[in-house]
Amino acid sequence: MAGQPLLTVRDLVVEFPTRRGALRVVDGVSLDIAPGEVLGVVGESGAGKSQTGAAIIGLLEPPGRIAGGAVHLEGQRLDTLSGEQWRRVRGRRIGAVFQDPLTSLNPLYTVGRQLTETIRTHLDMTEAQARARARALLGEVGIPAAGERLDAYPHQFSGGMRQRVVIALALCANPRLIIADEPTTALDVSIQAQITALLKRLCRDHGTAVMLITHDMGVIAETADRVAVMYAGRLVETGPVDAVVNRPLHPYTEGLMACIPTMHDRPPRLAQIEGAMPAPRAMPPGCAFHPRCPLAMEPCVSMRPPMVARPPSAAACWVRAPEPEPVS
Amino acid sequence: MTAPRDGIGAPGGEAVLVRLRGVTKHFDVSPPLLARLLEGRRRQVLKAVDGLDLDVARGRTTALVGESGCGKSTVARLLVTLYRPTAGDMIFEGVDIGRLRDRRALAPLRRRMQMIFQDPFASLNPRWRVGRIIAEPIRAHGLLDDPAAIRRRVAELLEHVGLRAADAERFPHEFSGGQRQRISIARGLASSPHFLVCDEPTSALDVSVQAQILNLLRDLQRDLGLTYLVISHDLAVVRFMADTIGVMYLGRLCEVAPADLLFARPRHPYTRLLMETVPDLRRPDRDRQPLAGEVPSPLDPPPGCAFHTRCPLADDRCRQERPGLRDDGAGQVACHAVEEGRLPAWRGAGMPGG
Structure with missing residues (x-):
């Protein structure tokens, strides 16, 4: 990415304290958004994508709180702002579009x-x-x-x-960044296309960057420049949209792309990922995806994989993106 | 399955399981009488379904697709007799189920048709154990009396939908969304129906779980010879499931065709609009110029062809005269432009102009 990123998120952790200990719903997420860029954040329900967006814009539902990491917008740290300071940033420099227009x-x-x-x-x-x-x-x-x-x-x-x-x-107020959380999910398909096209055109005209949070990979494929894939509160893969859709690295991304039905053919069966995403309270050790992963091997079950660059993408997977010098 | 089944996909049975002719459902949404008298407000009728003709082929999947307010879910509810039609015939196995007034006469027919609802969080009683939920249709229809036999049947149903027999002892909240939808399907199958109406069966589910449920529904159809009517707004889901597709707009069918033909060569301008506007993962159109306009209110549908307000091919005839569904061998279309031969060739989804 050329130049300074507009937004940087480093090792973001979001927790919900409960009587039985803190629930970690976002676990060490790091990402950058360049000025004018559309970053798609995808994942299934419970993956932590909306909580990531809410944490960035300072709208976490209490008792949820940022328990670690840092968020910077154009060099200014956001996650430590007070309520009053937030009010001057939110709306002015970051705008928000949510799923249900009636809530806004x-x-x-x-x-x-x-x-x-x-x-x-x-x-x-x-x-x-x-x-x-x-x-x-x-x-x-x-x-x-x-x-x-x-x-x-x-x-x-x-x-x-x-x-x-x-x-x-x-x-x-001509913000530099818009967080759009499922902006088209509540709308009919013919209207969805109008709204995504509008969002894209406006941001191009105004040079506004967008963090587009959605579960709809079709919308991402047509709108985003880069994609961040989340699973169980963690980032598993980032990369240019074409690479993530057509040449996914992480086995979860691969499974996710394969199980989406398309209008263009009718296979006898859809590819499927067995099982379901773990709940925050029952997070497996090692890679959170290993219980469902067809490629899981020894380190996957015990050690959490780091994000490793595999240009043009990066992934957190011991099999597909092992570290340059494996620790053994 | 060991429970008695009445000739599912029965050889020699009629090819059409359900025949709908002129099915109409109007809802009176008028303001209260006093408001009408004092404020002079008018009566208002919502024509949710307006003269629908459709055949559902036995052992196959027929799908209704359309945007919200097009009446597709009302058709589903009419079919399983949750609503009574305002007019028209609904022939299921030779009986007009819309005209049956006697609950006892309806009961045996109801047993042979079941519905799978969209939201598996709302459609399962949270206070009942899964075993009791699944056994409910068996008890309600008096299919089995012996508790041990019911237990065996429930265990068999659970395994059939990919759950474990022991899951009968658990409560719905202990299951994920996909597992709950499996429970709904097991309950739907409990009375050994021939006909399942699936109303947006995967809209509330994540894509990886959606794939599991869609595969399961197709496996069950193959194993049990079931007939499906699938209601969905999602063209990709309909593509995977359906043999025949009906596209609805404002309470009416605008096109009915075999699935392969419909996707290869959609003819109604609304069908084309839908196919062009759905973003496709594998063929993204990043410079999309979507058509303007919205679905008009079903309370006040446009005269003539209901789609004329958004149709690039609309002319005076379309604005005045309502087109009927015409069968020309390649499917049925309700469109003056198709009839008059002024429909441009289809260049495929993602291409500009239909």
Whole structure:
């Protein structure tokens, strides 16, 4: 990656304290996002991808907390910020788009009021200037008759249009990074394509980077520049999207790609990964994937594999990416 | 399976297991009477399913695909008699199940059709042990009396769906989503049905688990000769499961065709829109220019062809005259452009313009 990364995450650990000890839902995740880059974060439910996103933007659901590691945005450390300091970063320099647009919109205020309020919180603008910007943003995200729609309430928009409003809200203060957590999952397929295309176009136009968290590999294949694959709270593989989809290194990534049905053929059977992802409380020793892995060997069951570069990708796997000098 | 089965995929049986003709379901969603009287608000009828004709072939998989609000789940609920049709015929094994009013007359038919629901977290009683959940249809239909025989049958069903006989003693919360969906399938099979209606059977599951469940459903069909109606919004799932596919839009079928033909040469512009907009892992289109527009409200569907508001081929006739489903040997399509021969050639999903 050329130049300075916009966001760096190093050895991030997220824990939920419980009466029976802390549950570790994100376990040593390190990743970088370059300015203007779309990083796809994929994994199945419980893989820790949403918790990673929430930790980066300072919105972990209590009692969840960052128990280790560091997050830097353009050199500024984020994970140690106080609530008040966070409010100046969130919205201003990092925007968020979540799965359900209704959770991001206040049902009691018009869309225009929510937009102008957000704009004026972060940018030094008069009411009239903010309203003009709000109208321009609504137009930019493809809402017809933007001027009139400013005075409409969220319930008067369709699901797809609401998600456009949320994207406008995230873009209010021209942030450098948008965390989009399953932004199209609640939408119908024909609307999904519109929203991903919109997100891609806006970020290209504004030079905004995106961390796109999703379980949908098809969306990733069409949208992301690079992909990070998570399994059981850990990163198992990162690399350019084409390499991860077509030449996966990690056996989990390989299994995941193979078991996705496609419209283009009808095999007699789908490839399947036996078993299920372990719960945080029942994490196996060594590589978390070894109980389901067809390639598992001796070190896999006892030692946790480190991320090892295998250009253009990197993977945490003793078999596919052993260390240059194996410790034996 | 040792339990009695009534001629599943029976040789000599009719090729069509379920025949739907003009099936219609309207929901009255009017404001309350007082609001209508005092505020002058109008009656409102939601035409969830509007004149559906469909044959479900015995021993095969028929799928209904479409976006939310197209009425596909209403069809599923009509078929298993959870809803009663407003009009039309639903012939299952020679009996019009939509017209049967007598619960006792319905019971034997109900035993031969079962439904698998989308959410295995909501469809299993959390307070019952798995054994009791699976035995419920056996008891409800009085298929076996002897507790030991019921236990044996439950154990057999559990093993058939890839679980262990001992799992009968556990509670649903002890299982993962995929295992719960296996329990739902075991319960669905408990009364030895011929016909399974699967409403989004894997939408709540992760892809690696989805593959396990889809493989299981296909194995069961092969072993037991089951007939499936699969309801799904996911074209890739439908591609893997179905022999015949019906595409629905706003309560109506716009195209019905054998699966291979439909994917090789989709004809209805809506079918083409769906195929073009689904991102495909193996053939990603990174410069996609998606078609604008949204599904109109089913409360106020457009006149003429319901799709004309989003259709690149729409003309005056499409805006006024509703196209009927026409069979021309290569499948059924409801489209004036197809009938008039003004449909452009299909260049494959991922290509611009249909």
